[in-house]
Amino acid sequence: MLSDEYNLYWIICKQCGYRSQDSWQQDHAQKLRQLHINMKGCNDNSVALALEMTELSSEMESQPPQPQDGIDWMYDCLDVAKGILLEHHRHYDGTENCDLDKFFRESTFELFIQKDRPYAYAYINANNGTPYPIGINYNFVTQTAENERMLHIVLVHELLHAIHPDWGHNKITPEERKLANISCHYDAIHNMEIMYLSGKMRYCDV
Ligand SMILES: [Zn+2]
Ligand SMILES: [Zn+2]
The missing domain is CATH 3.30.2010.10 (Metalloproteases ("zincins"), catalytic domain)
Structure with missing residues (x-):
């Protein structure tokens, strides 16, 4: 099992649907989480750190971004x-x-x-x-x-x-x-x- 410092966390907001495009070590992820709350005014309880993107709520999983072929x-x-x-x-x-x-x-x-x-x-x-x-x-x-x-x-x-x-x-x-x-x-x-x-x-x- 990996020790905690090697875990990388995603930032997910159930209120506005934000999900980070990358994952970070816990202390940095916490800072970005707080930044999201401060800047977007989302509820503290709505913004979570997740080890896996699969921890997303089923509601959010049902609307993944659709990759497009062209630009x-x-x-x-x-x-x-x-x-x-x-x-x-x-x-x-x-x-x-x-x-x-x-x-x-x-x-x-x-x-x-x-x-x-x-x-x-x-x-x-x-x-x-x-x-x-x-x-x-x-x-x-x-x-x-x-x-x-x-x-x-x-x-x-x-x-x-x-x-x-x-x-x-x-x-x-x-x-x-x-x-x-x-x-x-x-x-x-x-x-x-x-x-x-x-x-x-x-x-x-x-
Ligand atoms: Zn938000
Ligand atoms: Zn420039």
Whole structure:
């Protein structure tokens, strides 16, 4: 039998349906569990650590995420991200005017699943203009509501790189946060922070 320190725990929330995408040693899993309670306001009793995903309630097991073959749905997420920018980023600093209609009309984006930068949510090559390749982390490959919401914000971030190739992360990240809040993506921010704190993710890897 394995001693306790080698056990890895998943975090499962019966209230909001959250389940962690990875498992951790107990002390770290406890921290992430508390973070979920603090940030999402879920009831303390609803958030559990589980040694096996099979400890999920039967209710939750009956609705596993359905793996998809293609990534067409990611292009729908790209359209949502464009919509967020069109609605909220035209006058991003109150004076300058982004001609986003023109930019999106003249630009195309090619999404693909990337495995070469495992710690990056995504990355974009913004140096050569259109078409812009955007690599999406393979952790997002399954179409779930959670992944869709996170991809909206991940793609807002990458589109900001394309729109403002001269911007560093000191400008990109605050603008991405502002847009995520304005468009009510609090759940996506929360889930991305858990991925970040777990050591699995950081932006762009540049
Ligand atoms: Zn929850
Ligand atoms: Zn970036």
